[in-house]
Amino acid sequence: MKELFLIKLGEMVLKGQNRAAFDSTLLKTIRRRLYSAGEFEVRYAQSTIYVIPKNENCDMDRAQDKLSKIFGIVAFTRAGAAEKELSSICETAVEYLADQLAAAGSFKVESKRADKSFPLTSLELSREVGAAILRKYHHLKVDVHNPELTVRAEVRDFGAYLHTDPLPGAGGMPSGTGGKAAILISGGIDSPIAAWMMARRGVELVPVHFASPPYTSERAEQKVVELLEKVAAYCGPMKMRTVSITHIQEEILQKCPEELFTVIMRRFMVRISNRIAQSEDCGALITGESLGQVASQTMQAIRCTDAVAELPVFRPLIGTDKAEIVAAAHRIGTYEISIEPYEDCCTVFTPRHPRTKPPVFVIEKAETALDVDTLVAEALESVKITPIRIR
Numbered sequence: 001m002k003e004l005f006l007i008k009l010g011e012m013v014l015k016g017q018n019r020a021a022f023d024s025t026l027l028k029t030i031r032r033r034l035y036s037a038g039e040f041e042v043r044y045a046q047s048t049i050y051v052i053p054k055n056e057n058c059d060m061d062r063a064q065d066k067l068s069k070i071f072g073i074v075a076f077t078r079a080g081a082a083e084k085e086l087s088s089i090c091e092t093a094v095e096y097l098a099d100q101l102a103a104a105g106s107f108k109v110e111s112k113r114a115d116k117s118f119p120l121t122s123l124e125l126s127r128e129v130g131a132a133i134l135r136k137y138h139h140l141k142v143d144v145h146n147p148e149l150t151v152r153a154e155v156r157d158f159g160a161y162l163h164t165d166p167l168p169g170a171g172g173m174p175s176g177t178g179g180k181a182a183i184l185i186s187g188g189i190d191s192p193i194a195a196w197m198m199a200r201r202g203v204e205l206v207p208v209h210f211a212s213p214p215y216t217s218e219r220a221e222q223k224v225v226e227l228l229e230k231v232a233a234y235c236g237p238m239k240m241r242t243v244s245i246t247h248i249q250e251e252i253l254q255k256c257p258e259e260l261f262t263v264i265m266r267r268f269m270v271r272i273s274n275r276i277a278q279s280e281d282c283g284a285l286i287t288g289e290s291l292g293q294v295a296s297q298t299m300q301a302i303r304c305t306d307a308v309a310e311l312p313v314f315r316p317l318i319g320t321d322k323a324e325i326v327a328a329a330h331r332i333g334t335y336e337i338s339i340e341p342y343e344d345c346c347t348v349f350t351p352r353h354p355r356t357k358p359p360v361f362v363i364e365k366a367e368t369a370l371d372v373d374t375l376v377a378e379a380l381e382s383v384k385i386t387p388i389r390i391r
């Protein structure tokens with residue numbers, strides 16, 4: 001029995017003149033990602049991408065898992081392929097969908113005839129396939145209003161295909177079609193989700209992580225690598241920049257009021273990220289901030305950090321509740337890693353009573369005690385690059 005995947009395109013269909021570029025980016029991504037599942041033919045026709053195994057060695061389950069993580073695919077089906085003849089279509093329906101038909105109590109058949117030269121109408125085809133199924137599965141009842149199983153028969157250019165409900169895709173836009181941005185990534189729950197959300201809009205990510213050695217460990221940094229690997233399964237490989245922020249933190253601690261520590265440190269993170277982002281041709285910064293979550297995420301504190309940003313700062317989680325972020329973390333598999341108790345540069349030095357509504361001028365005055373440019377330049381010299389791969 002021949003099996004294949006049919007991929008229907010979502011929002012991309014709306015992209016007008018850019019459409020061709022979007023399609024070819026997606027086709028390239030599909031080919032690259034399926035490489036480890038075997039040899040597949042990937043071709044585009046009639047608003048559908050056909051993914052066809054070239055030989056018996058293809059791992060269809062692995063391919064299915066890979067396809068479910070490709071941005072730009074809204075839904076896809078795994079289908080049995082038949083000849084464009086009624087007998088072959090009926091036979092394929094009965095055999096290919098055997099397990100699902102055996103498990104269901106009721107069903108209906110829906111047919112689509114994209115090849116108008118096929119001699120039967122959709123209705124006639126549905127009736128014939130339904131009859132063939134009933135001849136083999138005596139326990140089944142037809143229920144056109146509320147069936148347990150919908151059998152779908154599609155007659156297209158290259159063949160006929162039998163399948164049931166489509167599988168959900170990751171949605172969004174193909175990776176790389178939405179520009180490039182630097183994501184400030186910690187080992188927490190929020191920033192990996194912010195990364196995933198922007199990657200889903202087609203944004204290529206440049207992860208920037210701040211560490212405070214020796215207060216933060218190698219293992220804490222490894223945790224961030226593992227989190228990014230989960231995101232990379234969706235958006236492809238990345239290059240993480242790790243920056244040491246230890247000296248900056250020590251200077252702030254010594255020379256600035258303790259209650260302003262976190263906001264001043266965030267401003268350094270943004271200044272350093274500006275520079276990395278610009279050298280990498282990024283159009284924006286991304287953070288995992290959510291309004292009011294902690295003292296440094298009040299509207300006034302965010303205004304203080306934005307005051308030093310030289311690029312737009314995207315905060316995809318700004319209006320979300322923690323519970324929603326946690327649910328997303330479970331879905332993409334980052335939650336269990338995020339809750340591992342390793343120290344973060346933000347938790348190493350935490351003011352006892354952070355100021356929640358600092359005016360920008362107060363922060364700017366406090367920073368006059370610091371040699372900002374030299375500290376930023378020094379931190380940039382510490383940048384270490386770690387490749388993030390798809391596992």
Ligand code: ATP
Nearest residue numbers: 184185186188189190191209210287288289345346
């Ligand atoms: P998260 O799960 O993102 O750590 P959080 O609630 O702990 O969430 P904060 O620690 O206040 O948030 O950090 C807010 C944002 O600042 C993070 O979402 C992230 O974008 C950035 N950030 C925090 N710590 C770091 C770090 N060590 N390196 C890079 N960016 C960081």
Ligand code: MG
Nearest residue numbers: 186188344346
């Ligand atoms: Mg954090």
